[in-house]
Amino acid sequence: MAGFPALEPFTVTSAPPTQAARWKAWLERLETYFEALEVKEEWKRPLFLNLGGADNHKISKSAHEAKPHTYITLKEAITAHFEPYANQDYERFLLRQAHQTSDKSVDVFYAYLRELASTCTLPDEEDEIRAQFI
Numbered sequence: 001m002a003g004f005p006a007l008e009p010f011t012v013t014s015a016p017p018t019q020a021a022r023w024k025a026w027l028e029r030l031e032t033y034f035e036a037l038e039v040k041e042e043w044k045r046p047l048f049l050n051l052g053g054a055d056n057h058k059i060s061k062s063a064h065e066a067k068p069h070t071y072i073t074l075k076e077a078i079t080a081h082f083e084p085y086a087n088q089d090y091e092r093f094l095l096r097q098a099h100q101t102s103d104k105s106v107d108v109f110y111a112y113l114r115e116l117a118s119t120c121t122l123p124d125e126e127d128e129i130r131a132q133f134i
Contacts, residue, residue, distance in 0.1 A: 007033050009053020021091075021119050023082040027075065044071035091119045098132060 010026040012019065030051065034044060048071055049057055059078050060069075069077060095116040100109040113129045122128045 004033075004037060007051050009051065010056050011053060012055040012059075020082045023079065027079070041071065045069070045074060048074065088121055091116070092122075095120055095128065095132070100133075 007029060010023065013022075030048065033039075033051075034047070039047060049060055052060070056078065059081055060074055095113065098109075098113060098116055100106070104112070110129070113132050114125075117125045117129055120128070
C-alpha cells in the first residue's frame with residue numbers, strides 16, 4: 001500500500017441525520033480503495049477494522065461480541081447500526097433546500113440532486129429532481 005494515498009477514517013459526528021449517508025459514502029470509497037489495491041478477501045476484514053478508525057472499531061467490537069464476523073457480515077452489521085439514523089424527512093428537506101450556484105454546471109447540479117434524492121425514498125425521483133430545476 002506504499003505510495004497510495006491513505007483513506008480517511010470514518011468518524012461518528014453529533015449530526016445523526018447524516019450518519020447513514022456518510023457511512024454509505026465511506027463504504028463506497030473503501031470498496032474503491034480495495035479494488036485499486038487488489039486486496040484479497042482474507043485481508044478485507046482486518047483492513048476494514050484498521051482503516052475505519054477508532055469510532056468504527058468501537059462499533060465493530062459491540063457487533064463482534066454477538067458472533068465472529070467475516071468482512072461482509074461485519075460491514076452489514078455496522079451498516080445496520082447506522083440505518084436507524086436515516087431520517088427521511090430531513091433527507092427530503094436537504095433535497096428541497098438544494099440550489100444551483102453559479103459555480104455548478106447543470107450536469108454537476110443534476111448529479112448532486114440525484115445523490116440527495118437517492119436517500120429520500122421518493123415515489124418518483126425524476127419528478128422530484130425536475131421540480132428542483134423549475
